[in-house]
Amino acid sequence: MTTQRKRWSSGSGSQTNATSVEPSASPAVGSCQPTWRSSTRVEGNSAVNRDRTAGSMPSRPGLVQLSSMGGQMSFAGFAAYSATKFALEGLSEALADEVGSLGIKVLVVEPGAFRTGLFGNASTRTRIADYDATVDATRSMVGGGDGGQPGDPAKAAAAVLAALAAEHTPLRLPLGSDAVDAILQHTESVRTEIEQWEHTTRATTFDD
Template sequence: MDRIWLITGANSGFGRAFTEAAVAAGDVVVATARRPEALEDLVAAHPDRVEAVALDVTDLAAGRAVVEDVVARHGRIDVLVNNAGRTHVGATEETTDAELRSLFDVHFFGPAELVRAVLPHMRARRSGAIVQLSSVGGQLSFAGFSAYSATKFALEGLSEALADEVRPLGIKVLVVEPGAFRTGLFGNASSSGRIEDEDYEATVGATRRMVEGGDGEQPGDPAKAAAAVLAALEAEDTPLRLPLGSDAVDALLGHLDAVRTELVTWEKTARDTAFES
């Protein structure tokens, strides 16, 4: 049976690559975007396989309405891909409350609402898959990415608990953690206003320069990322987390080594905190 996919942010980058891969596999995709006209070429090429639907994931009621419409018309949603997102650069001190809340709306609250909307249907069928687009920045962070990583850390925390809850019900949860891929993410970055002094120039400034000069130079191929995600979903033992790209794998291995080293260094102090027996 052909699978029914609901993909957010499908107009470009990973979302478009997932849409193309699903169609190539013979599936049907409801591809959402704030500007669905950007998907006209895919709809024209695959009129029986791709539907373009307008959706801003920060509009929670609209997201739930899209889910209900898809289920009403197709009978089910087999795969939900929470992909819509953007990046943001700024020191923690520079980042405003409005900027932080806006990122959480896109990367956390929007996806959370779509998950809540699809789960009753997936539970009823005892099958389905939820793909959460995180980032290597969902497990580690560095200067300039505090706001972005905060949203991805939150998404990963929700997803890890979610996976435990729905695994016995036949539903898979896959957290995708890409490194640098040629998706246009850097070209769509927002940036906090800079404070007047130069204290963050060597740290946050380096990250700003990387983002500003790195668009179009990233080594990762979104089509290969999409193929890897499909392979992971089809595996009998689908992983909870799927890092993508050598840069992501190397960064995460280094981070885990650093966490272990620090934990071992402070293990005795950490353990000596119980009441005396």
């Protein structure tokens, strides 16, 4: 008898996510305080993963974790959103290490700007003049970007299915040129900074 293999999707989809644009450091805003959204994106995802990787399941799923390019990097105004995506990526990396030997694939999808309802669901806090040079640029981008995103959701779905069907499914799959370019630039920036401080950071062991 052929066992049907199922592909499950978990995580918060960009179609249903709500984006909150706000300064993270302002005591008047406090975007780093826990919200129901952050709880749902991380704790809810963990609960779904536990259920779908249970040993009693008749088939082993492939887990699609819907993150964002904001799970690898962040910028002004997206602190609360990226915090949940960073958490999801760390959870997913550990999960992949735990279940890989069981034949369960874990795929972290990192979309850029796709034409979904994400920007249409955006919420903003009261404008604070001190952040005009930083957060307001993000606020304007989100406020005027709905309906004009370059990414095609149908092509994104096809790319996800292709990655799942591949013999060697990647752990992370950035989607869209904006995501690929931004993540590569961020990765190179991290590498450069580490190399600049490498002598200092390596010199922290005991002198035997």
